[in-house]
Amino acid sequence: xxxxxxxxxxxxxxxxxxxxxxxALVLLEHQSLSSLGLxxxxxxxxxxxxxxxxxxxxxxxxxxxxxxxxxxxxxxxxAAVLAETGDSEERLDRSVRVIASHVGAQPxxxxxxxxxxxxxxxxxxxxxxxxxxRFAEEVALALREEPAxxxxxxxxxxxxxxxxxxxxxxxxxxxLEAGPAxxxxxxxxxxxxxxxxxIGREHWLDEG
Amino acid sequence: xxxxxxxxxxxxxxxxxxxxxxxALVLLEHQSLSSLGLxxxxxxxxxxxxxxxxxxxxxxxxxxxxxxxxxxxxxxxxAAVLAETGDSEERLDRSVRVIASHVGAQPxxxxxxxxxxxxxxxxxxxxxxxxxxRFAEEVALALREEPAxxxxxxxxxxxxxxxxxxxxxxxxxxxLEAGPAxxxxxxxxxxxxxxxxxIGREHWLDEG
DNA sequence: GCGGTCAGTGAACACTCGTACTCCGAACGG
DNA sequence: CCGTTCGGAGTACGAGTGTTCACTGACCGC
Numbered sequence: 001x002x003x004x005x006x007x008x009x010x011x012x013x014x015x016x017x018x019x020x021x022x023x024a025l026v027l028l029e030h031q032s033l034s035s036l037g038l039x040x041x042x043x044x045x046x047x048x049x050x051x052x053x054x055x056x057x058x059x060x061x062x063x064x065x066x067x068x069x070x071x072x073x074x075x076x077x078x079a080a081v082l083a084e085t086g087d088s089e090e091r092l093d094r095s096v097r098v099i100a101s102h103v104g105a106q107p108x109x110x111x112x113x114x115x116x117x118x119x120x121x122x123x124x125x126x127x128x129x130x131x132x133x134r135f136a137e138e139v140a141l142a143l144r145e146e147p148a149x150x151x152x153x154x155x156x157x158x159x160x161x162x163x164x165x166x167x168x169x170x171x172x173x174x175x176l177e178a179g180p181a182x183x184x185x186x187x188x189x190x191x192x193x194x195x196x197x198x199i200g201r202e203h204w205l206d207e208g
Numbered sequence: 209x210x211x212x213x214x215x216x217x218x219x220x221x222x223x224x225x226x227x228x229x230x231x232a233l234v235l236l237e238h239q240s241l242s243s244l245g246l247x248x249x250x251x252x253x254x255x256x257x258x259x260x261x262x263x264x265x266x267x268x269x270x271x272x273x274x275x276x277x278x279x280x281x282x283x284x285x286x287a288a289v290l291a292e293t294g295d296s297e298e299r300l301d302r303s304v305r306v307i308a309s310h311v312g313a314q315p316x317x318x319x320x321x322x323x324x325x326x327x328x329x330x331x332x333x334x335x336x337x338x339x340x341x342r343f344a345e346e347v348a349l350a351l352r353e354e355p356a357x358x359x360x361x362x363x364x365x366x367x368x369x370x371x372x373x374x375x376x377x378x379x380x381x382x383x384l385e386a387g388p389a390x391x392x393x394x395x396x397x398x399x400x401x402x403x404x405x406x407i408g409r410e411h412w413l414d415e416g
Numbered sequence: 417g418c419g420g421t422c423a424g425t426g427a428a429c430a431c432t433c434g435t436a437c438t439c440c441g442a443a444c445g446g
Numbered sequence: 447c448c449g450t451t452c453g454g455a456g457t458a459c460g461a462g463t464g465t466t467c468a469c470t471g472a473c474c475g476c
Contacts, residue, residue, distance in 0.1 A: 009443050013453065032328030034243040037433060049434080051454050114326045118381055120240030129385070159400050166378055173326055177337070192367050199415070200408025207407070217473055221423065246464060257464080259424045 017055045019045045021069060024062055025108045033063045033112075034120035063116060063124040070109040071131040074102075078135060078168075082142040092194050096187055099168055103175045104183070114173040132169070136161040151205050163197060225263045227253045229277060232270055233316045241271045241320075242328035271324060271332040278317040279339040282310075286343060286376075290350040300402050304395055307376055311383045312391070322381040340377070344369040359413050371405060 023044035027036060036059050042049045056062040081098050082091065103110050116124045117132075140161035143149050149157060171190040178186045231252035235244060244267050250257045264270040289306050290299065311318045324332045325340075348369035351357050357365060379398040386394045 007444075009451090009453075012443090016453080030328070032240050032242045034240045035328060038435090039433065047453095048455050050436090050456085053435085054453055115328060117326070118322045119327070120238070120243060120323065156400065159397055160404070162397070163401055163404070170374055177333075189367055189370070192364065193371055196368070196371070196405065196408040196412060198408070199411050200404040200406070203407050203411050204404060215474070217421090217423075220473095224423080245462080247462075255423095256425055258426085258466090261465085262423055 016047060020055060021066060025112060028112050029108050032115050032119055033124060060121050060123050063121055064127045066112060067124060067127040067131060070113055079138045079142040088198055092191060092198060096190050099171055100175060100183060100187055103172045107176055110172045111176050132165055136165045139164050167193060224255060228263060229274060233320060236320050237316050240323050240327055241332060268329050268331050271329055272335045274320060275332060275335040275339060278321055287346045287350040296406055300399060300406060304398050307379055308383060308391060308395055311380045315384055318380045319384050340373055344373045347372050375401060
């Protein structure tokens with residue numbers, strides 16, 4: 001009897017849940033999850049502390065939910081960007097631009113990911129790692145379709161995919177630190193780095 | 209009258225200071241700095257809470273001190289590794305091995321750095337960023353001496369140095385997550401990634 | 417050796433925290 | 447329409463927090 005997932009009741013519950021997530025995200029802009037108090041969140045969300053338990057067991061569980069909210073909706077996006085046509089340079093530019101625009105649009109979400117990727121809350125770290133691994137696999141899959149990947153082993157494609165994903169995270173983090181003012185410079189360097197990796201990729205099979 | 213910095217008194221003070229740092233590092237293995245309590249540290253160090261203030265203003269200040277303890281002693285090390293002779297492949301292996309051995313020897317220190325690099329405590333983030341930038345500059349300086357860097361601009365050398373440093377951090381973090389059991393695999397992938405970057409470097413000036 | 421310096425103590429302050437209760441009332445299924 | 451479900455409110459508890467204050471006693475330079 002899990003009842004219908006629709007109805008006024010369910011809607012209101014999701015509403016409060018979302019306001020908890022939103023409030024948490026605001027608070028997490030200046031602190032990390034492990035120092036985030038349950039009461040602090042409920043206070044900012046406008047509900048009583050006890051109401052929190054109707055939605056999450058822990059602040060850790062809330063963190064995991066935030067991870068899925070942030071990264072869950074991004075799957076397929078990178079693959080789509082890579083699948084578009086254009087020469088190497090164009091696609092590289094496009095990738096960096098997509099990252100920059102997403103980070104600029106929802107800085108708090110990405111700050112949270114960067115902060116908790118190696119943070120003090122185990123379950124959240126695990127959730128982020130799982131999502132990033134999925135990204136790496138998706139990128140590897142997209143790369144395989146390209147002519148430039150002829151002769152590449154699956155393992156090497158995954159290595160390259162992980163490299164791209166890690167750089168995506170680094171770039172996002174750098175953009176957050178630099179702020180809108182330093183965005184151009186960060187983008188410049190990120191593009192250069194990707195170009196270097198791209199060149200390495202082209203000549204990967206020349207040796208060894 | 210700042211008196212002589214020597215003497216039994218100064219020695220004892222440094223002793224307690226160090227025990228505070230050590231205690232904090234142990235506690236930070238399973239949590240992040242922003243959730244670390246002042247009382248918690250003093251309890252583990254075997255002193256009263258008030259004694260803490262004789263050494264640090266904040267737990268944030270303690271964090272900054274930990275950063276310098278961890279990274280301050282590493283300067284020159286990478287440059288030294290890069291300065292050793294050998295072909296590209298050998299030096300690449302050596303670099304990865306040095307990282308792995310250091311991480312294996314003092315895991316807590318490196319875990320702290322990885323965790324707080326994007327953590328919730330501003331001053332600590334700044335301190336880490338400053339140290340890593342210094343590393344990047346040192347690496348760039350070492351790279352400039354090599355024949356393979358002929359024709360490289362200072363900016364690109366710095367870009368490459370930053371790339372190496374970022375990968376050093378990523379590798380260290382991956383080693384910590386993997387534990388001793390997964391070390392071989394992490395080292396394998398790290399070596400591959402560095403080789404790819406190295407190949408990109410060789411052909412960097414071929415185009416545009 | 418004598419007086420000042422100062423690292424560390426111990427008690428007390430005013431908080432905030434997570435969690436366990438009981439209870440209310442609106443939306444729910446039959 | 448009626449009994450049930452359940453999201454949320456309210457209260458209370460014990461534990462832990464950062465910081466302050468006056469104090470002690472060993473080391474210091476003179």
